[in-house]
Amino acid sequence: MNQKQDIQLIPDDKVGFEPLFETDEEYRKFCDEFTAAVTPQLNENRMKRRKSEEAARKQLVG
Amino acid sequence: MIINKETILPLVTYEGALPTFWEEVKQLATPHINENAIKRLRAVLDHRVKTVAVERHYIDKDYRDTFSNYHSKRFATPDSRCIRLHFFGKICRPDELRKPAIANKHYIGYSIMRPTRPNALGRTLLNPDGIILDGAQICTTREHVNLLGCDLTVSGFPFISQDADVTVCAQSALWMILRYFSDRYPSYAEAAPYQIGQLTSDYTLGRLYPSSGLTMWQMAEALRLSGFHPLTYYREYTDDFEHLLYTYIESGIPCLIGLEGHVIVAYGHRSNFEGNPTPDKDKSIVFSSYFNNSFIVSDDNEFPYQPLMRQGGTPPASQYKFSDIDSFVVPLPEKVFLTAEDVQKLTMQIFDRHRHLWDTFSSTQLVARTFLTTVRSFKRRIGEREMGNKDVENIYRNLPLPHFIWVTEFGLLDEYPNFVRGEIIWDATRNGHELVGWIALHAPEYLIIDIGSAFNGPQKIDKRALKDSGKYPLFVSNLSK
Numbered sequence: 001m002n003q004k005q006d007i008q009l010i011p012d013d014k015v016g017f018e019p020l021f022e023t024d025e026e027y028r029k030f031c032d033e034f035t036a037a038v039t040p041q042l043n044e045n046r047m048k049r050r051k052s053e054e055a056a057r058k059q060l061v062g
Numbered sequence: 063m064i065i066n067k068e069t070i071l072p073l074v075t076y077e078g079a080l081p082t083f084w085e086e087v088k089q090l091a092t093p094h095i096n097e098n099a100i101k102r103l104r105a106v107l108d109h110r111v112k113t114v115a116v117e118r119h120y121i122d123k124d125y126r127d128t129f130s131n132y133h134s135k136r137f138a139t140p141d142s143r144c145i146r147l148h149f150f151g152k153i154c155r156p157d158e159l160r161k162p163a164i165a166n167k168h169y170i171g172y173s174i175m176r177p178t179r180p181n182a183l184g185r186t187l188l189n190p191d192g193i194i195l196d197g198a199q200i201c202t203t204r205e206h207v208n209l210l211g212c213d214l215t216v217s218g219f220p221f222i223s224q225d226a227d228v229t230v231c232a233q234s235a236l237w238m239i240l241r242y243f244s245d246r247y248p249s250y251a252e253a254a255p256y257q258i259g260q261l262t263s264d265y266t267l268g269r270l271y272p273s274s275g276l277t278m279w280q281m282a283e284a285l286r287l288s289g290f291h292p293l294t295y296y297r298e299y300t301d302d303f304e305h306l307l308y309t310y311i312e313s314g315i316p317c318l319i320g321l322e323g324h325v326i327v328a329y330g331h332r333s334n335f336e337g338n339p340t341p342d343k344d345k346s347i348v349f350s351s352y353f354n355n356s357f358i359v360s361d362d363n364e365f366p367y368q369p370l371m372r373q374g375g376t377p378p379a380s381q382y383k384f385s386d387i388d389s390f391v392v393p394l395p396e397k398v399f400l401t402a403e404d405v406q407k408l409t410m411q412i413f414d415r416h417r418h419l420w421d422t423f424s425s426t427q428l429v430a431r432t433f434l435t436t437v438r439s440f441k442r443r444i445g446e447r448e449m450g451n452k453d454v455e456n457i458y459r460n461l462p463l464p465h466f467i468w469v470t471e472f473g474l475l476d477e478y479p480n481f482v483r484g485e486i487i488w489d490a491t492r493n494g495h496e497l498v499g500w501i502a503l504h505a506p507e508y509l510i511i512d513i514g515s516a517f518n519g520p521q522k523i524d525k526r527a528l529k530d531s532g533k534y535p536l537f538v539s540n541l542s543k
Contacts, residue, residue: 041407
């Protein structure tokens, strides 16, 4: 069973927080757009790292 | 002048003539020391050492490891013992070296003289004060040294030269990195030079000893077998190659630097905020690496704490320049799954999507600095930094955070490098495709945090308006000045 989750981050907080996204739809849209924007870049990073790892097999030092 | 010449611990004190001073050191440390070792020691110590204590019959754990496994098997067997030189920045009398309060105040560090040729310089740890240039920041570790019963302490980055048999530059560079981690963090085991060679035994292309070098991949494998999760980057396949290297070093992670036929270790950098040209006005964000004009390196053929400069330099600077660096290997800790180049993409995406919230930042150039740290280090400094706003300070204190976090700080160009105005925090234990890795975005007007993930639930991103936010100091913990 999970522990209590509605924990106050500031004791007796008078200001409080509000949701960044007003609706679930808005949140989902943000997630979709974010994922669509970064996924190709992250995949490209992974491919480049792979090429670096391959190159490392050939470079002799010492 | 030589004091107590025939004892186990003779001293050489500076009497105004450096050639005489070092000639006396050589006389006492012969036959282990050679001209090559003296030349290298002089490059870093000439202007600050006033006394050398020559500790005879010292049993060095690293040399004894290679002696037992390799050198002892030769027909002509070298001495199994070493000579340890201790350096002090003051002319010391023998009785002062028995008083830790006095001796520690002036202790610069030590260097082992091995009976190996052509390189006699063994394990060495020197305090970098007075060696590295002003403004340089480096990874340091601390060692406790016992000099005939007197407890001494020295902080610096470990150095060793190759013995050209068991170790060449590859094993020496690995040794420097592994010794830094094992000295500094108890979770990493200490590795001696011969043991380091054995780490590559499953991947060797020929005989292990005498070593004919290693590939960068073999070195990464040796790091993996030592408990790290190494990443390898080659210039030709990496965007922002020097920026990434800077980011890992800024995170307190020393890196193996691949050059043509050679490898060295980089563990610091030096920025020049006045000397570099003002960043292009069209760029709304300038990364802190823009101001970096040298990496601080140890080349086992040279001496510790050399600056490797962007355009190259003259001795005592490294003979190499930035463009000579072909590749680097980062010994990432086990639980850091998110890489620097991935967090850069993620952070910039989040920043761009919320820039409209940041009035303070909308009309001025910003400097962004990305680094990895532990939550323990981050929280330890929250009190002294105050985070520009009391609410942010309290919330960061109380917010459950992962062990490793990536932080990108944002500051105004004209306030940098003294102050920043906000940061984005990302969970380093996530993969890049998990948006739930985004922990916080702090700008002067707003704090946005994922309260849901913090309490182990589904993502729940909330914002809080901030009033009267101010500037606050940069996070400094990974590197020492």
